[in-house]
Amino acid sequence: MKANPRNMADTLTYKILRRHLIAGELTPGTDITVRPDQILIEDATGTMAAMQFEELGIDTVQVPLAVMYVDHNVLQIDDKNMQDHRYLRTFCDKFGLRYSPAGHGISHYIHLERFTKPGELVLGADSHTSTAGAVGMFATGAGGLEVAVAMGGYGFDFPCPRVIGVELVGRLRNAVEPKDIVLEILRRYGVRGGRGAVFEFYGPALAQLSTSGRATIANMIIETGATTAVFPSDEQTRQWLTQQGREEDFEPLTADDDATYDETIEIDLSELVPLVAVPHSPGNVLPVAELPDTPISQICVGSSVNSSYDDLATVAAALRGHTVHPRVAMTVTPGSRQILRTIVESGVYQDLMQAGARMLEPVCGPCVGIGQAPLQGAASLRTFNRNFPGRSGTAEDQVYLCSPSTAAASALTGRITDPSDRPAIEIRPAQAPDTGMHDLMITDRLPDDVRAGIVVERGPNLVSPPLPEPVSDNLQARVLINVGDDISTGDMAPDGAIAMSVWSNIALCAKFMFTRHDPNFHDRAREWGGGVIVAGDNYGQGSSREHAALIPVYLGVRVIAAKSYARIHRRNLIAAGIAPLVLPTDAPAFDVGQHWSIIGLRQALLDGNETITVEVSDHVEPITLTIDLTAGERTVLAAGGLLAHIREGGRAHLLEPVPA
Template sequence: MGDTLTRKTLRAHLVSGGALSAGLDCTVSVDQILVEDATGTMAAMQFEMLGVDRIGVPLAVMYIDHNVLQIDDRNMQDHRYLRSFCDRYGVRYSPPGHGISHYIHLEKFGKPGEILVGADSHTSMGGALGMFALGAGGLEVAVAMAGYGFDFVCPEVVGVELTGELGIAVEAKDIVLELLRRHGVRGGRGKVFEFFGEAVERLSVSARATICNMIVETGAMTAMFPSDEQTRLWLRSQGRESDFIPLAADADAEFDAVERVDLSVLRPLVAVPHSPGNVVAVADLPPTPVVQVCVGSSVNSSYDDLATVAAILDGRSVHPGVQLTVTPGSRQILQMIIASGVYETLMKAGARMLEPICGPCVGIGQAPIAGAASLRTFNRNFPGRSGTAEDQVYLCSPSTAAASALTGTITEATGLGPLELVAAAAPDLGLHEANITRVLPEAERRNVQIERGSNLVPPPLPEPLPADLKARVLIVVGDDISTGDMAPDGVIAMSVWSNLAVCARFMFNRLDPGFHDRAIDWGGGIIVGGENYGQGSSREHAALIPLHLGVRIVAAKSYARIHRRNLIAAGIAPLIRPAGDTTDEGDEWSISGLQAAIAHGHSELTVTTRDGRTLVLGIQLSPAEREILLAGGLLAQVNGVSRQLAIA
């Protein structure tokens, strides 16, 4: 039988792991690293702790696209630290306002057949160019950036056959929303979605980017499209046609599972609060007035997306009860919409034009009114992510967003007929060269002094897991709790992500404002969660804060992939809580033989509670994950191995 594109790419980079069977450990070499400023400061400080002299991969790029509002000096402290870090260690640096990491990386750096690892969950967007691109926590990215490769558990590969043609006002966003309608936010866990079929050749790279960006909301590791004529045309437009190579799954490729999407039967879809998995047809919604419509940011901010909105708004005005914002994905896209007249059309219609940053996608500005519907072309609508605790955020395509901005109610754009988009102006290919730094010569790098403001505080180093543990349950939370509830979005909380002691004050604040002080008073404890604990962002702060507060185990019914790995990297054991457990906050747990159970490959251990009950927790860890926990976390393990190699 033939091979999938996913396994071909992994096999070409395989360092260890052999069979690439789903569920087994493997290690791959990494071609490219993507880091952004919100996760970048912790990743950079942990990279420094590895003691290497420069990056150990061909390319690493740092993008300043999250914390750029600069309401005080802490954002700029972070930026100056990251700029000097990049100069010192050989990382390229994209400054504030130049654009969002994912779009710039597609424009300037993405290459078919390469492996991209990024400290941002939506790094998966690189799959639009035939890359194996996946998000990870900052420490795992730092380790990969240092040249140690990337370790992970091999996924299943699900083939998604696309057939038919998209109808009027049905877009790539509706394809990925359809997959979310089928799978919810948990059904993709442990999987890569690989797209094939006759309809694929009609999807542009920017359309594929939308699907790959948002596929992680199913819980999936990533998505891949073939590298084909669409890829070649994209690379040619960026002056990089020499980077093109044709890549695809074999005609007789054996997928672990196959599903089909007939594009001709899709209708405009919308994800309703408070999950990307709550997907319904726009036509099936009750009348839903909106007060805000936001287009662009991390996803759906390509030229085609913004030109689509402009075509619908052309000669019309935004409803007087609606605020419309538009965020281009990069300065290159901004230049293109200005040159083509799209910018002027949007502005005349009443849109607020924002700079190319993540912005409202992560609660940095444009927080909506509590309880009122905000319709966005973004990728997440978790509670409070917008910056408003009691928000009501809906997710949709650019066409639906534009039609709704005109009517003031969530509306299909199908009645507007086929759209004629304004032809794109040629991109200014010099913008990236003028704004993204080059790697300094080695002699200059060694003389760079890294600038550390008072906001930059290195994370703690964990002690090895204790042999036995006795602690109280600090909090019990429900299903689908996101990392945004642990390290919140928004301009205030995100400004202190470089200082865990301050950032910790925000953990679980939306759910339980007393959590932080209780953890301090009790000297640590245990976090108990439900299904899909830690969904969403790759922010490892959601694991480092519990470590800072004295948490050494989390017990949840199941975990999101990246957060689970972040817990392990931080030296915190992610244990499996049984169905029917009725643990309460304040319960005291005693665990005998915690360290031994992990060391000896046990699949469960027993908890004894203060009132005499027993509780059996599952241990679902691969051999490599057990080794990390026993070493005291990933940093301790890598440093220990590197010291042994140096001695040898």
Template sequence: MDTLDALRVEILGQDQEFPRIVSGDAPPYKPQDMRGQRRRQEEPPRFEVECRVHGSEGTRARRFSYGGPYNVPIRVHSGEGEEMAEAQNLAQKLLTGHLSAGDLVPGEEIDLSVDQILIEDATGSMTALQFEELGVDRISVPLAVMYVDHNVLQIDDKNMNEHRYLQSFSARYGVHYSRPGNGISHYIHLERFARPGALLLGADSHSTMSGAVGMLAIGAGGLDVAVAMAGYGFSIECPRVVGVELRGELPGWVQAKDVILELLRRYGVRGGGGRVFEFTGEGVSTLSVMERGTICNMITELGATTAVFPADEQTREWLTAQGREDDYVELSADEDADYDETEVVDLSELEPLIAKPQSPGNVVPVREVAGTKTVQVCIGSSVNSAYEDLAVVGAVLKDEIVHPSIEMTVTPGSRQILDTISRGGVYLDLVAAGARMLEPVCGPCIGVGQAPSAGLPSVRTFNRNFPGRSGTVGDEVYLCSPATAAATALKGEISDPRTLGEPPEVTPASFNPTIDDRQILSPPPPEEAQNVEIIRGRNIVPPPEGEPLAETLEEYVLIVVEDDVSTGDMAPDGIGMSLWSNIPECAKYMFDRQDPEFHDRALEWGGGFIVGGHNYGQGSSREQAALSALYLGVRAIIAKSFARIHRQNLIAQGILPLTFADEADYDKVKEGDAWKIENVREAVSSGETELVAKSDSGGEEIRLEARLLTREREVLLAGGKLKYLSEESRSE
């Protein structure tokens, strides 16, 4: 049934779950509590529900219009002559529409149902291997897509073995498979699958890009994604919502990349933790879907949970051009909706910005570093490979030549974008200027090809410039907009594009993109999928298993690392990615940049504690960072603070994340210190937060905190999420 007659219901008490149906025989779709139970999710109908809420503040009338197929409240209407219930912002609507357990209170644990899954090959093998361990016969979400866009440069058989494994896995379990060279996952997903109102969970931190179309898109570790794909839903700490009002319009030579760099300038790489950034205001309508995608993609660099734009006329036009107009539903915040925090960005006052080495948060105006000699310019990646991005570069370089000191590469985001720049002439302009055109994959963004010279500036339109991410130890990578990168390529030094004079007029392509999904392989029907043989090469190795949390942890401190250590320091990019499906081999390079002896020391000592600073584990969602620690015998990590996804990955693998009660104690810790932490299991089980690390030498005790949500405690006690779910299944 496509529609239902409006139901009139009453809700007795504001503290009860909404809506509680007391009359009528067609209740609205509401995903059930997914704690320890699988549930194949079905598409609910589109309907309206009217209700009266009786509480201490009197009676309120409320009517929700639910926007099919994802149960997201589109609008809240007041009853005639009655007070309207509290308005919701868009993020709250999306969370409400997918809430299966918990309350939308920032900091509290909530369970969310998942509509779509995004997996890419670098994290995909571990995701797939752990999905197989769940013992289910087929995925239990409406859509899952496997993209091969990272490990595509074969120098031996490892990557090909991985591709064959992932393709056969996808066919066996009902996952769509995007073939190598078809494009970067986030661009293809935005083009072909992202839908307003849906919830996407991606095994890649930049999955947030799909928030550009009014989708709730969240990055997570591979095990969390595997568990959600099996139908258990996704657990997360309820985020705060930051309302970012965009005013005005971007001036010439200023691009969407400068908007997100401005937010990074304000918040740094830690300031967005535990937050969803929702964009509002008159300036929103001036940004195309791809420009919004640039902002949403890089929101994760703030440490944010995700970002979302309203689904508006720009969204409808985008989906129509993609042949997906039926996926459109208007979604926006209610009038007078409240936010936990607010921010204002006047687009008209922005100028070209650039992130200096070695952090996306190290942002300054381009004019401050203008004149810095450069040897390489790379344009592309999952954040700046759209037609509009490449067309600006083509316009700057048309009838010009790349400076003799510069090596320049350009990467289109997808085959669709490659086709568009080819038909529109941009491709020829770039090639004629001396740009090297790369296939539509991640490539140099994750250190696969185009490694720069050590100590010499490389200017890139990418989303991260962590030390060594480019594939070169001692790299000096700057992050900027395509316009700034084009000006730099032309002049041979970092250049403010405004010095080039009037900006070129770049308009959308005069034709709709060619829609060709032949490189996305649909899975066979279930009865045929049963006969698919999964192909495993020699480098496809099952992950290590966690152990139930011990009562006492008595170990040496293996290493003390600084603030903002990234998961790339624990599971390196570049050539190291070919080892990500084999944790014993991958673990050999954990902290290799900080301490080449770390791996051997961990094996010799039989494990130990890792001690870190703020934002430990920032960046990529790669759970190989947690799995490598698990393999090396690490059972607890102590830091000043943790990045969200890595913290979740540690817990999922049974590793206890602890923080210093007094951050000053970090300075007292030295490699080789012998610590004993007692009553660990008892404290975690009872919900106590205080623990003490005692030194064997009788030195000063260090107070620690174990701040954990209820489910996190249960997972740690069991020895990781796989064992937790196994125990839950046996107890049913």
């Protein structure tokens, strides 16, 4: 652990990072390397992470805890999902991970229940790994290769974030919930304003926010573009860990009293009202009361956010004695098998069922477009975290995001309804959760002598990802596509049962890239042997899925030119050997087929140049692009990506082997 220079007051974020700091200084924007305590992987991103871990040639994971959760690809419309699960199970057995099977629950809720520990650092191959920040952890998502490298003992390298202090004061009014707090932050910051930042929470109102409520905020804070959210470890944390049978894991943690933040905001909870994010962005936030009259055809409660006991019990209490509006199809998803059992024993399950809700198994499901795709053009109200176009599985969807209370009130009226005028409700008290269920369902790390004899089963659906070539000094390419602002990784590697079933095979997955924007993109890229992708602001927002970077590698793309990038996708491009160059804000329009000539890019990376000139056909003047990269990122790109960089000895093996 690096000492705090000059004994300066620390934010809680920097206290935790300092505990894990291996290299670099805690100065925003500079390269740091940290030592993770925990790794979280889920099946949709897990197959690529696992296959890339195998490329490292390491015989066991090099972190104290690594857990693989099967929660995304569970529909099993053919045998592809089962091939993935068999591979992941045998991979875990072979290399020392723990494994949570399909149907046991959503990764973020199970991890919160079973493995979170204040003061530790968890790195996950899923953007919503941030959920664990609810209990005083530094929890952040990354692409599968960066997670594989960290799991192999090389640490996690990323630009040090700035810290935004969020002071919570006042008290939530009737039917206003933690979901409304994070929607208020999204109303202020949009989907770009949190880039490069951690939101750290403090203030007198924290005591009223349960751990599951904090988890809602920590989960969805990622939609601002942030690195993560961090809450203190306090009495609420102690109560949560005690309830989960893990009181010994409690450690009180707060920022120093005189800690200073890079930016501070105040949210008076007593002034908040129920909010809703309207299509097609989590940042398009309005008060529910100001929304035009909006009939709904579907309501979905629960996902990786808002599927806790408190969330489901809140909905059940509002529906008790009533039935869902006949025009509305309603589904409810518990976050874990533990939550499922608790709602059954408390009577919440019966309340929901008798009200007419369809009860789904504890998996991601409709949150990632696997089942419950809504009607085209009809409003679907969901307590989820994202409403990007097409994410629901329907191309012309109209998805709104809200709190459980708003969802329940709307289920009764058949239109999006402000719940704050309804009488206060009383939720059913929960029985003590069955904390032993996870031990029964989640495998243990096997002894070394047993692991040595295990053969990893890799079916034909599992194909190792392509390896990039080093960045060329002479790039001649044509513009393949020109897309706008806030393009999500779901536009590149789409959600839904069909597309996600081939995420373990980049060549097949590539056929779906940009189909919403240009169905001819894949064939054109193959015919031209690659090219340049041009984009607007916040390119690659949303999921950590590195498929959105590996597909361009397969298609021959070596350069992206965008006005700005989302955090995780930008890092995924670099790890995959693709240069994320920055367009000027006043860049001219570029047409598909225009020829670009970029001379000296590799040398510019090595020399630390901040710009590169591009000759564009039909343009009289060259275009100047910015090379906005840290020193470490330049080295990785010049080597041909992170895997090549590791193989060249570019990063020291930091961690001692983990004992069996």
